[in-house]
Amino acid sequence: MRLTVIGTGYLGAVHAACMADIGHEVLGVDIDSAKIAALGEGRVPFFEPGLQDVLGRTVASGRLRFTTSLDEAADFGDVHFVCVSTPQRPDSPAADLGAVDAVIDGLAPRLRRRCLIVGKSTVPAGTTARLTARVQELAPEGTDVEVAWNPEFLREGFAVQDTLRPDRLVAGIQSRRADETLREVYAPMLRAGVPYISTDPATAELVKVAANSFLATKISFINAMAEVCDATGGDVTTLAEALGHDTRIGRRFLSAGLGFGGGCLPKDIRAFTARADELGVGSAVSFLREIDEINARQRRRTVDIARDMAGGGFDGRRIAVLGATFKPDSDDIRDSPALAVAAAIHREGADVRLHDPEGMDNARAVLPLLDYVPDVAKACEGADLVLHLTEWTEYRRIDPAALAAVTRARKILDARNALDAALWRSAGWTLRALGRPTPP
Numbered sequence: 001m002r003l004t005v006i007g008t009g010y011l012g013a014v015h016a017a018c019m020a021d022i023g024h025e026v027l028g029v030d031i032d033s034a035k036i037a038a039l040g041e042g043r044v045p046f047f048e049p050g051l052q053d054v055l056g057r058t059v060a061s062g063r064l065r066f067t068t069s070l071d072e073a074a075d076f077g078d079v080h081f082v083c084v085s086t087p088q089r090p091d092s093p094a095a096d097l098g099a100v101d102a103v104i105d106g107l108a109p110r111l112r113r114r115c116l117i118v119g120k121s122t123v124p125a126g127t128t129a130r131l132t133a134r135v136q137e138l139a140p141e142g143t144d145v146e147v148a149w150n151p152e153f154l155r156e157g158f159a160v161q162d163t164l165r166p167d168r169l170v171a172g173i174q175s176r177r178a179d180e181t182l183r184e185v186y187a188p189m190l191r192a193g194v195p196y197i198s199t200d201p202a203t204a205e206l207v208k209v210a211a212n213s214f215l216a217t218k219i220s221f222i223n224a225m226a227e228v229c230d231a232t233g234g235d236v237t238t239l240a241e242a243l244g245h246d247t248r249i250g251r252r253f254l255s256a257g258l259g260f261g262g263g264c265l266p267k268d269i270r271a272f273t274a275r276a277d278e279l280g281v282g283s284a285v286s287f288l289r290e291i292d293e294i295n296a297r298q299r300r301r302t303v304d305i306a307r308d309m310a311g312g313g314f315d316g317r318r319i320a321v322l323g324a325t326f327k328p329d330s331d332d333i334r335d336s337p338a339l340a341v342a343a344a345i346h347r348e349g350a351d352v353r354l355h356d357p358e359g360m361d362n363a364r365a366v367l368p369l370l371d372y373v374p375d376v377a378k379a380c381e382g383a384d385l386v387l388h389l390t391e392w393t394e395y396r397r398i399d400p401a402a403l404a405a406v407t408r409a410r411k412i413l414d415a416r417n418a419l420d421a422a423l424w425r426s427a428g429w430t431l432r433a434l435g436r437p438t439p440p
């Protein structure tokens with residue numbers, strides 16, 4: 001089949017490369033000509049493990065090409081996937097659908113052949129219905145075009161495997177033909193037994209925001225328990241393990257710490273509450289505001305514990321920060337808890353020396369005043385305190401005894417509960433964590 005993928009960010013670039021990998025002819029489209037030039041040469045312009053291989057081989061095979069031209073896209077595609085971002089609006093909790101609307105307004109009048117437009121971006125319930133009306137208004141008369149919604153559930157850092165072997169596929173369709181088209185697109189996955197749920201567009205739109213809301217709720221739940229553990233002397237990691245053995249609960253997404261960030265979970269729960277308010281059912285999901293607030297509290301609590309460990313204030317203190325991205329195996333710093341903490345302690349006068357394996361360029365662009373140090377030991381040189389804020393594997397491999405030789409004090413706050421506390425303590429470090437007792 002001939003597919004276009006419009007919007008080639010984290011989601012679109014992965015989708016385009018993976019669709020070409022399973023045998024489709026794919027045209028990736030973006031307004032960012034620098035990004036299109038890089039992708040066209042088979043180079044991934046951001047960090048995503050495994051994507052370089054798939055992109056390289058599909059571009060080399062000729063099945064994957066890139067363009068900035070919507071005319072070319074309209075002419076090419078049997079199916080047009082819309083993968084542009086839907087960030088939070090600067091002035092409200094709602095999602096900004098400007099990019100999705102711009103794609104529809106640009107594409108629809110150019111369509112001359114029968115096709116299916118398939119949204120993958122995360123959107124408020126009701127968007128497919130609204131865009132269907134818009135497409136009918138703008139597409140040239142007699143052009144047979146439909147709109148469907150097929151949400152994407154990939155995680156950054158695992159995007160390629162999540163796309164090639166998804167837990168499920170959800171298709172929000174308005175006709176049998178749209179259903180058959182999507183089944184044809186995903187035929188190799190369906191043959192491999194991936195569950196395919198065919199439903200109406202409103203349900204499909206909701207599956208996505210409901211899934212992210214549930215994940216966010218799980219994380220905030222365990223973070224709330226971490227705070228209770230701190231008050232009782234309990235250990236949240238053991239609590240999570242014990243809870244997780246109950247298969248109805250499950251261990252995943254019960255890692256307590258600094259909380260969730262990124263371009264999805266935080267803005268999705270806010271957009272969901274805003275849309276529910278519009279629909280008159282705001283009170284049904286008002287608990288999501290509490291989920292967001294518990295999440296914000298983890299950042300404040302981390303700053304408070306760090307301040308306490310630094311002796312009551314940050315002024316004149318050198319603080320080494322390990323981690324800038326919102327999670328490991330990504331260079332994404334959108335709504336990053338780690339950067340929020342780094343910025344807060346910098347505002348309070350700390351001399352912040354920050355290290356991250358992949359996210360430093362992106363971090364520097366938004367927080368130019370911090371000191372960015374491309375080597376862990378150098379970042380920790382002379383530090384009064386080390387903050388472990390994003391759980392990169394590289395940090396788990398640090399030799400605490402060797403690091404102790406370069407810092408001024410042996411104090412570390414593990415805000416991700418990911419370091420081997422006993423190992424660090426045996427090397428003479430005072431290690432504190434969120435929701436775990438500190439031995440006297």
Ligand code: UGA
Nearest residue numbers: 152153154155156219253254255259260261262264326327
């Ligand atoms: C999330 C969802 O997991 C994907 O299914 C979804 O497709 C995606 O959003 C999206 O809407 O596009 P992602 O943002 O890549 O994926 O990252 P996650 O792995 O979900 O992690 C989100 C945040 O939660 C990170 O900051 C992570 O550190 C934090 N987290 C995760 C915890 O604090 N504790 C946990 O136990 C798990």
